[in-house]
Structure formats: structure tokens, C-alpha cells
Amino acid sequence: MSTTSDERPRGDAVAAPAAGEGSPRWPARSWVALLICSGVILLDGLDISMITVAIPEIRQEFGMGAAAAQWLAGAYILAFGSFLLLGGRFADLFGRRRTLVTAMAVFALVSLFGALAADPVLLIVSRFVKGMAAAFTAPAAMSVLTTTFPEGPHRNRAFGIFNVFEASGYSSGLLVGGLLAALDWRATFVLPIPIAVLILVAALRFLPPDPPRTERSRLxxxxxxxxxxxxxxxxxxxxxxxxxxxxxxxxxxxxxxxxxxxxxxxxxxxxxxxxLIRLGIFRNRGLVAANVSAALLYGGAMGFQFLLALYLQNLNGWQPWQTALVLLPAGLMVVVIGPVLGALMNRFGVTRVLMVGLVAFIPSYLLMLRIGPEPDLWTVLLPSSVLWGLGFALSISALMVAGTSGVADHEQGLAAGLLNSSLQVGGAGGLAVVTAAIVPGTQLAMLYPGVVVALVFAVLTIAAQALRRTRGS
CATH class of the missing domain: 4.10.860 (DNA Excision Repair, Uvrb; Chain A)
Incomplete structure (x- = not known):
């Protein structure tokens, strides 16, 4: 495990396209590999967001208290954030395809178990195990992507498309989950099963077997x-x-x-x-800065979504699907920008695109300081959503490119696990800080300190990247 980050073995790449200038052109097998990886991240976003809007119906059926019900989402996030680094390293040590297929099979089986569960404790356990499975599929999929597409135009474009699926999964999950939960909340557990099976079959059919290891890997x-x-x-x-x-x-x-x-x-x-983890990987300053920025960015983003839901649903009585519609422009920004993001990064550079994206969060959060007793859809909420989506569309893909650049292929799973762990821990930490900042007072005034915290997170994210640049990394 002492290979340096400059060594780039490519024996397990999937029909890797040749690097070159201009618009990337990919063979069919590279497109299939990208769609498989994108399907994994779409499924993760879909599953997380669907359960969020289904919780009220589950609480009603089982008579669960609020503290117990929050674990329907919390158990998944806890397991996902805790096992990501291990999942990423498993993919490096024991094979990306093998890890992806095995974990996806567990994901499908546990989804079926959750759909049939007649006890709330078993339902929460199923969510925890599903989060564990996702902690192995997500970094495995990202490492397949990064070892399929070499650094530069190809990888930039691939990450742009990859994140279109991520945003689509989360935003569509809020709407689809709301509709399914209105019929039967168990449908939100059933829907991921055929998607998981399709990804599993496609991975077995189209991803080449993992190359044999010259030495037996030891955990x-x-x-x-x-x-x-x-x-x-x-x-x-x-x-x-x-x-x-x-x-x-x-x-x-x-x-x-x-x-x-x-x-x-x-x-x-x-x-x-x-x-398990070669500590020398942290000498890569670009990787470290990307992880710090990812944690701060996602912390502010989770806080923003929480405050928006609190404002619209708790204070103004909106339904979850109505809140989802306010966030829809943000998702559409990712869908529109994602396919051309690679060309933007190729033309202007990853750093410039990243900084523009990070700066876009500041006016988005500043607009939220203008919220009043009645929701102002056209001059506050929708413009804030569009700016938030612009920032997310530009910055998240650029951070993924920055966080996996200069990393050897045999450590791409680790790099992917680090990035995803930073996102999850940062999201949980940001949400906790924003929640703590909401001080007692009038129902509306208590939200403003939380918005200020999200704004501070946005400024610190920019500072982390600016500091990296001043140090010449």
C-alpha cells in the first residue's frame, strides 16, 4: 500500500476513453459504466428523500413518537456516514464491481424487508442496514467512474452528468415520495427494489470483472x-x-x-x-481542501433546507410537496447545467467554476433574511432557490473533481469515501449548529440566526478554497 499518488495503474478501468482535447467522445461501454454509477447515486438520493415525506404516515400507523420517528431517516444517515470510509477502502482492496454488486443486493433485500416490516423497531433496523449498504455502493460507484474517465475533460464531463442524477434523485424523491405515501407508505420501500435490481444486473452484465490481485488483500x-x-x-x-x-x-x-x-x-x-487508509493521502492539499469545503458547503445546504421547511410547513402550514416545488428550480438548475459543466470546467478551469458556485450561495442565503410573515414566492423564495441550485450545480461537481485529482487509481475508492464522509458529517454538523442557533422568540424571528449560520458556512467554504490557493497547492 505504499504506492505514491503519482503512480496510476489502469488495469481495472472500464473501457477508459483516451484523454484528449476538445469535446470528449466516449465508447458505448463508458456510457454504460457512467449510467450504472449515476443510477447508484440517483437511488441513494431517491431513497433518502422519499422516506422524509413518508414519516408522518409511518408515525400514524405505528403510533410512533417524534423522537423515535426521526430515526427512520437518522438511522440511514448514521450508518451511511459512519461506514463510508470503510466502504470506499473495501472497493479498493476487494474490487469495485464485487463491492458494488454485493452491497446493491443487500440494499434490495433490505428494502423488501422494510416494506414487509410490521414492527417500527425492525423498520428502523432496516433503515440502518440499508444505510450501511449505501455506504459501500456510493464510493464503489464513484471509484468506477474515476477509474473509467481520466482526469481532465472526460472526468469533468462525467461528474457533471453524475450529479444531474444525484439532484434528480433527491428532488424527484420529494415529489414521488409524497404521492406514494398518500397511497401507502410501504410503496416508498418497494420502489427502490426494481431500481436496485436493474443496477445490479447491469453491473454484472456490463462492468468487467475485477482484475486478480497479485497479493492477497488483508483487512x-x-x-x-x-x-x-x-x-x-x-x-x-x-x-x-x-x-x-x-x-x-x-x-x-x-x-x-x-x-x-x-x-x-x-x-x-x-x-x-x-x-486500511494510507495517511500519506492527506498530503494532497487539493483533496484536503475539497473535503473541508464539501463539509462546510453541505452543512450550510442542509441548514438551508431545514429552515425553508420550518418556515413553509411549520409556520405557514404548507404541505411537503409544496415545499418540494419551491426547491424544484434548484434541482432544475443542476439538470440544466450538469451536462455542460464539463465544458465549463475545461474552458475556465475547475477552480474558477468552483469559486463562482460557492459565491452563489451568499446571495441565496441573504435573500432568506428577507422572509416575512407571508411567503414571498417571486422575489425571495424562488430567486433564493435558483441561486442555491446554481451554487450547488457548479460547486459539487467541481469539488468531486478536485477531491479525486492526483489520487492513484488504487485509492480512488478511499478518496470517494472521504468526500462522501465529509458531506455527511458536514451536513449533520451544519444541521445541528443551525438548529442550536434558532433561539426562542417569535416564530419568525427565531429563524434569522439560523440563516446567519448558513451564511457563515458559505463564507468559510470560500475561505477554505482561497487559503488553499494562497499556499500554492
Whole structure:
């Protein structure tokens, strides 16, 4: 595992297109590989957003309290954020196709289990296991993509299309989930099954088998245990900090213990012969800056969505599908910009596109400071949604390109896992900070501090990239 990031073995690439100038032209097998990877990320977004709007119906059927019901979404996010690094490294060590196919089969089976569950505890368990499966499919799919398309125009364009599917899955899931939940909430568990099976069959049929390893891969068990335990505790502590209190014994103890577990993980990785994660990967300043920016960006984004839902649904009595319609322009921005994003990054550079995207969040959040007792759809909400979508469309793909550039193929799964982990931990942390910032007071006035926090996150995201550039990385 001591190969440097300059070595780029390509034995397991899928019909990799040749690098070159101009508009990328891809063979059919590369398109199929991209569609399989995009299908994985679409399924993840669809599954997360559908359960969000189905929770009220599930609560009503099982008589669940609010604290228990939030785990229908929280269990998935907890498992997903905690197992991502392990899932990414599994893909590197034991094969991307093998990891993707196995985890997708588990995802489909657990979806069926959830659809048939007659007990709320089993339903929550199914969500946790499904989050674990997704933590293996997502980085495996991203590493298939990055090893299929070389750095430069091809990868830039591929990530633009990839993120169209991600945004489409999340935004359509809010609408589809609302419609299905109105009929039967179990349909939201059934719908992902045929999609997962289709992806599984396509991966078996069109992705080439993983190349044989010259040496037998060994899993760093001590590193795996301390990493997963530390991440589980960290994500759960961050997620519950707003409710438990940032200075409560549970929160302080959780941060302390998770810090000790992750410190133990680092010690193990420095001494073990075959580490789970090669710590030298963090010498890549572009990767580190991309992960910091991804965490901050997603923290502000999750806070923005939470505040918007609180404002429209709790304070103004809107339905979830109506809130989804307000966010629809944001999703459409990603769909429109995604296919041409590669050309934009090729022409203007990844950094310029990224900075324009990050800057777009600032006026979006500033507009939210103008919200009043009655929703102003045309001059506040929709313009804010469009700017938010523009920022997301430009920045998230650019961050993925930046976070996987200069990384050897045999560590692309790790790089993908790091990026996704940063997004999840950042999202949970941002949501917790925004929630804590909402101070008691009038129903409307209490939202403004949360908007300010999202704005601060946007500024810090820009600062992280600016600092990287001043250091010449």
C-alpha cells in the first residue's frame, strides 16, 4: 500500500476513453459504466428523500413518537456516514464491481424487508442496514467512474452528468415520495427494489470483472473497528448535539470518546503493515481542501433546507410537496447545467467554476433574511432557490473533481469515501449548529440566526478554497 499518488495503474478501468482535447467522445461501454454509477447515486438520493415525506404516515400507523420517528431517516444517515470510509477502502482492496454488486443486493433485500416490516423497531433496523449498504455502493460507484474517465475533460464531463442524477434523485424523491405515501407508505420501500435490481444486473452484465490481485488483500481489522466505532459515535453525537445540548455530558463525552477512537485509528494506521487508509493521502492539499469545503458547503445546504421547511410547513402550514416545488428550480438548475459543466470546467478551469458556485450561495442565503410573515414566492423564495441550485450545480461537481485529482487509481475508492464522509458529517454538523442557533422568540424571528449560520458556512467554504490557493497547492 505504499504506492505514491503519482503512480496510476489502469488495469481495472472500464473501457477508459483516451484523454484528449476538445469535446470528449466516449465508447458505448463508458456510457454504460457512467449510467450504472449515476443510477447508484440517483437511488441513494431517491431513497433518502422519499422516506422524509413518508414519516408522518409511518408515525400514524405505528403510533410512533417524534423522537423515535426521526430515526427512520437518522438511522440511514448514521450508518451511511459512519461506514463510508470503510466502504470506499473495501472497493479498493476487494474490487469495485464485487463491492458494488454485493452491497446493491443487500440494499434490495433490505428494502423488501422494510416494506414487509410490521414492527417500527425492525423498520428502523432496516433503515440502518440499508444505510450501511449505501455506504459501500456510493464510493464503489464513484471509484468506477474515476477509474473509467481520466482526469481532465472526460472526468469533468462525467461528474457533471453524475450529479444531474444525484439532484434528480433527491428532488424527484420529494415529489414521488409524497404521492406514494398518500397511497401507502410501504410503496416508498418497494420502489427502490426494481431500481436496485436493474443496477445490479447491469453491473454484472456490463462492468468487467475485477482484475486478480497479485497479493492477497488483508483487512486491517483493528483499524476498521476503531474507524467505524469512532465515526458512528462522532456522527451520532453531532446529530444529537442540538437536542442534547452542546455542553451536555452526552455531547462532550461523545466528542471525547470519538476523538480517542479516531486517534487510536491513526496510531494503528501508522504502525500496521497493511493500513486500511494510507495517511500519506492527506498530503494532497487539493483533496484536503475539497473535503473541508464539501463539509462546510453541505452543512450550510442542509441548514438551508431545514429552515425553508420550518418556515413553509411549520409556520405557514404548507404541505411537503409544496415545499418540494419551491426547491424544484434548484434541482432544475443542476439538470440544466450538469451536462455542460464539463465544458465549463475545461474552458475556465475547475477552480474558477468552483469559486463562482460557492459565491452563489451568499446571495441565496441573504435573500432568506428577507422572509416575512407571508411567503414571498417571486422575489425571495424562488430567486433564493435558483441561486442555491446554481451554487450547488457548479460547486459539487467541481469539488468531486478536485477531491479525486492526483489520487492513484488504487485509492480512488478511499478518496470517494472521504468526500462522501465529509458531506455527511458536514451536513449533520451544519444541521445541528443551525438548529442550536434558532433561539426562542417569535416564530419568525427565531429563524434569522439560523440563516446567519448558513451564511457563515458559505463564507468559510470560500475561505477554505482561497487559503488553499494562497499556499500554492
Amino acid at each position: 486491517d481489522l483493528g483499524g476498521a473497528v476503531t474507524l467505524v466505532a469512532g465515526m458512528l459515535l462522532l456522527v451520532s453525537t453531532v446529530s444529537s448535539a442540538a437536542e442534547a445540548g452542546w455542553t451536555s455530558p452526552w455531547t462532550l463525552g461523545g466528542f471525547a470518546l470519538s476523538g480517542l477512537l479516531l486517534a487510536a485509528f491513526v496510531v494503528i494506521e501508522r504502525t500496521v503493515k497493511e493500513p
